[in-house]
Amino acid sequence: MNKALVIIPTYNEKENIEKMVRAIFSLPSLFYVLIVDDGSPDGTAGIVNALRLEFPDRLFLLEREGKQGLGTAYILGFRWALERDFGFVFEMDADFSHNPQDLLVLHQACLEGADLAIGSRYKSGVNVVNWPIGRVLMSYFASTYVRIVLGMKIYDTTAGFKCYRRNVLETIDFDKVKFKGYAFQIEMKFTTWKLGFHIEEVPIVFTDRKEGTSKMSGGIFNEALWGVLRMKLRSMFHNYKPKTRT
Numbered sequence: 108m109n110k111a112l113v114i115i116p117t118y119n120e121k122e123n124i125e126k127m128v129r130a131i132f133s134l135p136s137l138f139y140v141l142i143v144d145d146g147s148p149d150g151t152a153g154i155v156n157a158l159r160l161e162f163p164d165r166l167f168l169l170e171r172e173g174k175q176g177l178g179t180a181y182i183l184g185f186r187w188a189l190e191r192d193f194g195f196v197f198e199m200d201a202d203f204s205h206n207p208q209d210l211l212v213l214h215q216a217c218l219e220g221a222d223l224a225i226g227s228r229y230k231s232g233v234n235v236v237n238w239p240i241g242r243v244l245m246s247y248f249a250s251t252y253v254r255i256v257l258g259m260k261i262y263d264t265t266a267g268f269k270c271y272r273r274n275v276l277e278t279i280d281f282d283k284v285k286f287k288g289y290a291f292q293i294e295m296k297f298t299t300w301k302l303g304f305h306i307e308e309v310p311i312v313f314t315d316r317k318e319g320t321s322k323m324s325g326g327i328f329n330e331a332l333w334g335v336l337r338m339k340l341r342s343m344f345h346n347y348k349p350k351t352r353t
């Protein structure tokens with residue numbers, strides 16, 4: 108159970124996906140990669156399928172019809188990983204905002220005892236490169252808002268670059284995960300924290316994508332804004348229990 112799987116959700120990432128897969132496979136540790144593509148009209152899945160001929164044992168692809176959001180893509184990937192013998196499961200974007208080298212650092216944090224390691228932009232100052240200042244400020248203050256409302260001691264609450272130990276994913280009841288965008292990232296951290304797991308933030312530098320376009324939308328932002336209040340309310344009446352798997 109020491110195998111490490113990197114899950115990458117994709118929607119229109121034809122400029123990035125091949126470079127990203129090759130970058131991960133050239134790291135000194137052995138990582139497996141699962142792409143969850145939502146029927147990207149730009150043919151991202153076709154590129155992955157071609158690459159699978161070269162890496163049939165290390166690269167996998169799940170295809171869904173139509174854009175269904177990041178949260179459900181990850182949950183599909185988590186279930187897939189749990190049906191197999193992966194001990195460490197990563198979340199990562201396709202667009203090189205997350206430096207593949209940092210997979211090694213997150214992995215190391217989990218090997219040294221973290222149940223969840225978070226690649227954090229805000230652990231030490233603000234480590235964001237090439238985002239317009241408005242977006243940096245919004246992200247930074249959103250993270251602070253979440254930390255205060257939920258009372259969670261995490262600086263980068265919306266971070267999407269993470270490594271979970273298998274037992275965390277085995278314990279979370281995915282049927283109860285409600286959100287899809289940034290709120291999904293917050294909800295996963297909040298649930299992990301409420302369940303009493305050991306969370307560590309590892310400082311990383313986040314660089315804005317150079318190719319392709321962001322899928323961030325006002326709707327996703329609003330979901331996070333109101334979702335955090337709903338999470339807070341729910342946590343006041345809800346007892347966080349590990350899922351009993353049958």
Ligand SMILES: Nc1nc2c(ncn2[C@@H]2O[C@H](COP(=O)(O)OP(=O)(O)O)[C@@H](O)[C@H]2O)c(=O)[nH]1
Binds near residue numbers: 144174176202321322
């Ligand atoms: N499968 C899937 N992937 C998505 C969806 N929305 C975004 N992504 C992917 O999730 C990652 C992060 O999205 P991105 O647009 O870079 O968001 P941003 O970094 O917040 O601007 C990228 O790899 C996207 O291709 C979706 O609805 N479905």
Ligand SMILES: [Mg+2]
Binds near residue numbers: 200202316321
């Ligand atoms: Mg991005």
